[in-house]
Amino acid sequence: MIEVQNLTKRYGRVTAVDDVSFRVERGEILGFLGPNGAGKTTTMRVITGYMPPSEGRVRIAGFDTLEQPIEAKRRTGYLPESPPLYPEMTVREYLLFVAQIKGVPSRARASRVERAMVRTWIADVKNVHCRKLSKGYRQRVGLAQALLHDPDVLVLDEPTAGLDPKQIIETRQLVHELAGTHTIVLSTHILPEVAQTCQRVVIINKGKLVAVDSPEALTARLHGATPIYVQVEGGDAAADLQGVPGVTRVAVADRHGSAIGYEVESTRGEDVRRDLARAVVARGLGLLELRPLRMSLEEVFLQVTTEEPGGEAAPAGEATA
Amino acid sequence: MSNVIAIARKELRAYFSSPIAYVVIGFFTLLFGYFYVAILDWFVRQGMLGGMGMTASALNVNQHFVRPLLLNLTVVLLFVLPMITMRTYAEEKRAGTMELLLTSPITDLQIILGKFFGALLLYAAMLAVTLVYIGVLFAVGTPEWKPIAAGYLGLLLLGASFIAVGLLISSFTRNQIVAGMLTFGVFLLLWVIDWIGTFLGPAGEKIVNYLSVVRHFDDFAKGVIDTTHLVYYLSFITFGLFLTAKSVDSERWRG
Numbered sequence: 001m002i003e004v005q006n007l008t009k010r011y012g013r014v015t016a017v018d019d020v021s022f023r024v025e026r027g028e029i030l031g032f033l034g035p036n037g038a039g040k041t042t043t044m045r046v047i048t049g050y051m052p053p054s055e056g057r058v059r060i061a062g063f064d065t066l067e068q069p070i071e072a073k074r075r076t077g078y079l080p081e082s083p084p085l086y087p088e089m090t091v092r093e094y095l096l097f098v099a100q101i102k103g104v105p106s107r108a109r110a111s112r113v114e115r116a117m118v119r120t121w122i123a124d125v126k127n128v129h130c131r132k133l134s135k136g137y138r139q140r141v142g143l144a145q146a147l148l149h150d151p152d153v154l155v156l157d158e159p160t161a162g163l164d165p166k167q168i169i170e171t172r173q174l175v176h177e178l179a180g181t182h183t184i185v186l187s188t189h190i191l192p193e194v195a196q197t198c199q200r201v202v203i204i205n206k207g208k209l210v211a212v213d214s215p216e217a218l219t220a221r222l223h224g225a226t227p228i229y230v231q232v233e234g235g236d237a238a239a240d241l242q243g244v245p246g247v248t249r250v251a252v253a254d255r256h257g258s259a260i261g262y263e264v265e266s267t268r269g270e271d272v273r274r275d276l277a278r279a280v281v282a283r284g285l286g287l288l289e290l291r292p293l294r295m296s297l298e299e300v301f302l303q304v305t306t307e308e309p310g311g312e313a314a315p316a317g318e319a320t321a
Numbered sequence: 322m323s324n325v326i327a328i329a330r331k332e333l334r335a336y337f338s339s340p341i342a343y344v345v346i347g348f349f350t351l352l353f354g355y356f357y358v359a360i361l362d363w364f365v366r367q368g369m370l371g372g373m374g375m376t377a378s379a380l381n382v383n384q385h386f387v388r389p390l391l392l393n394l395t396v397v398l399l400f401v402l403p404m405i406t407m408r409t410y411a412e413e414k415r416a417g418t419m420e421l422l423l424t425s426p427i428t429d430l431q432i433i434l435g436k437f438f439g440a441l442l443l444y445a446a447m448l449a450v451t452l453v454y455i456g457v458l459f460a461v462g463t464p465e466w467k468p469i470a471a472g473y474l475g476l477l478l479l480g481a482s483f484i485a486v487g488l489l490i491s492s493f494t495r496n497q498i499v500a501g502m503l504t505f506g507v508f509l510l511l512w513v514i515d516w517i518g519t520f521l522g523p524a525g526e527k528i529v530n531y532l533s534v535v536r537h538f539d540d541f542a543k544g545v546i547d548t549t550h551l552v553y554y555l556s557f558i559t560f561g562l563f564l565t566a567k568s569v570d571s572e573r574w575r576g
Contacts, residue, residue: 011575048424051573073426084421086331088338100327101425145421 001026001183002047002153006056009042011235016042018207019056024200026152029179031198031215032187035305038186040205041081044155047185048078055074058143061152074103077151077182079159083142087131091122091141094130095148102149119174135162143171147178148313154178156186160193172197191301205305227293230276231261233286240279246270259288322429328435329442332409336443341404346447349401353451356393359387371518383544387455391472391542394451395535398480398509405452406444406487409436410569414495429569433488433562440484441477448476467543475541478554482534485561492568520530 002024009017017039024030034040039049046053049065049072058065063072084096095113104112109170117123120140125133133141139162146154151248159175160168175184175197188194194201195215203211203218211218230241237260241250246266280287371380380482411421420491421430438452452473460465486507497542515533518526529538534557 045420050420050424070426070428073424076421076424080417080420082417084416084418086335086418087416088335093334097327098421098425101324101422101427103426185553208434 001028001061002030002185003059004043004047004056005058006041007046007053009039009046009051009056010054016207017046017204020204020207020209021056022202022212024183024185026181026183028200029175029184029186029198030119031194031201032204032303033186033189033191033194033201034187034204036189038204038305041157042079043204043209044185044187045158046268047153048076048145048155049073050078059277074149075144075152077149077154079142079146079154079156081157081161083138083145085130085133085138085141088129088130091117091126091133092126093251094141097146098145099148104149112148112150116147119147120144121170135146136164136167139163140167140171149184152183154182154184156184156271158188159186159192160188167229168193181221203301203304208303228263228264228266228273229258229261229289229293230280230287231289232280233259233288235285236260236282237280237283239281239286240274244272244275244279246272261289324431325435325438325526328422328427328432329439332436332439333442335408336385336405336439341408342446344442345401345404345443346450349397349447350450352397353394353454356390357454360390360393382458382462383468386553387458387464387469387472388542388544391476392535392539393477395479395538398476398483400507400511401447402444402480402483403501403504403508405440406491407497408491409440409488410491411494411500415497415503423573429566433565433569436488437481437484437562441489442479444480444484445477448473448480467546472542474546475538475550478541478551478558479534479538482554482557482561485529485565486511487567487570489561492565492572499505513539515567 004020004022007017007020008015012243020039020043022030032040042051045051047058047060047065049069052066058072060072061075063075065072086097090099092113092283095116096109099109099112100106114123117126120143122140122144124139125137125141128137130138130141139159143156143159146156156175163171172193175186178184186197199204199214201211201215202209203215203216230237238250238252241247241262241264247264248267250267251263253258253263264272266277277287324360331438356502362382364382367385368380410419413422423429455469461465487500487504490504490507491497493503494500511532511534515526515529515536518529521529540547
């Protein structure tokens with residue numbers, strides 16, 4: 001549905017995006033991950049046709065964004081980083097205007113606007129002027145605006161920024177609902193969000209694509225590298241944990257009464273969590289907690305976006321999946 | 322076409338839901354009234370002198386009242402029109418709504434024309450309000466309507482040319498004040514450009530005279546519609562809108 005080929009974007013001498021290629025299939029949710037200034041927004045702006053690429057090409061449903069911009073834009077909905085609202089319009093007026101310029105036929109406009117407002121939980125503010133909306137509402141009106149014309153492709157630049165936890169969950173659900181019928185690209189720097197919502201992840205750093213894969217596959221590559229926290233009750237389990245094959249180091253992390261917390265490190269590439277649990281239970285001790293110390297995706301993210309001089313190169317991934 | 326109308330309506334809504342439209346129309350009408358009274362006073366005194374046989378030519382309402390009135394009015398446009406055009410692009414860029422417009426399935430030209438006609442309609446509304454004063458003229462005297470209509474056509478064209486320049490300048494910046502100030506400066510320059518005519522020599526004089534926006538207006542104020550001037554204003558507007566399109570496009574490439 002979305003085809004990005006050797007996309008390069010330069011601002012003067014600065015290269016914001018450097019030779020990035022990836023594809024997104026119909027109905028898929030692609031997570032766009034990267035530190036601030038990595039080129040996420042620039043890539044999204046090129047995909048949506050806001051700016052042309054310096055080199056390379058982008059196709060939306062087969063339409064080149066440079067050669068057939070109108071056709072490509074008709075099929076794209078875009079929520080920019082800051083929602084593009086007109087302060088002097090009410091929410092409903094604003095959405096009707098957007099429906100008009102997005103090419104929604106005049107008969108269908110009112111019902112489409114109504115539906116989008118219900119879907120994004122903003123029907124209660126439809127007669128409020130955009131300038132008076134809170135950040136959470138602004139974000140959701142922006143989302144409604146992107147959905148209005150029922151585009152094939154949805155590009156969402158940090159859709160959950162500024163929302164409260166309940167709204168974040170609701171927005172995630174909405175994104176899930178939309179996924180089957182729409183192809184979605186969303187950027188975020190909240191890592192759990194990617195693990196929960198996206199089927200595939202693109203990690204971009206300093207304008208370069210460093211990894212493309214499913215969140216599971218990305219984390220699987222690194223299993224074992226992440227220290228694991230184990231909390232045990234009823235006795236010292238250090239020796240038992242140390243005895244598990246693959247474990248390289250066990251250290252006491254904390255003590256709360258009779259519970260002892262251990263930090264367990266293991267060799268890279270091995271998932272020792274099952275064996276650790278078994279070892280503790282076999283001793284007859286109480287296993288209170290067992291979890292990776294860092295979100296595994298966070299670990300991936302740090303690994304691929306941090307330069308390690310002399311270290312192992314970042315996994316390049318399948319640039320064109 | 323429907324996209325142009327959509328943008329134009331959006332522009333008008335923005336003017337009328339902010340103080341801009343009211344301030345501009347109020348200010349313009351007030352100054353129009355002031356000039357009206359001042360020139361009327363002069364006209365009446367001239368008439369009295371004429372009655373005493375002290376002036377050579379007979380006074381004519383069209384030539385000696387409406388014409389100076391409209392010529393004076395053009396000065397007011399210098400101040401008022403930048404206030405209308407300064408926000409057109411600058412505000413869209415500042416608020417980030419440019420991203421919405423440029424990622425919608427509409428062309429740059431449709432956006433430009435929409436903004437142009439939005440501003441032009443507000444300006445036309447300003448002129449329409451002043452017709453009340455002209456109506457008074459018809460109630461108490463017998464002016465000819467055709468020269469007045471020509472004069473208003475001239476005002477509309479002159480204003481449209483300024484609006485085209487104003488749009489162009491607004492597309493350069495995201496700061497309304499900068500856009501407004503620059504626009505005013507450029508208008509003023511276009512206004513006085515023929516003052517240095519004699520200094521530039523015969524060829525230069527011809528060029529600056531041609532470029533001067535007001536010089537082309539005088540015939541309209543007299544009540545004459547000359548195709549030279551029509552062509553001048555229409556090409557001025559087209560050129561201004563064309564440059565605006567280029568400016569928006571180049572901004573796209575630069576990012």
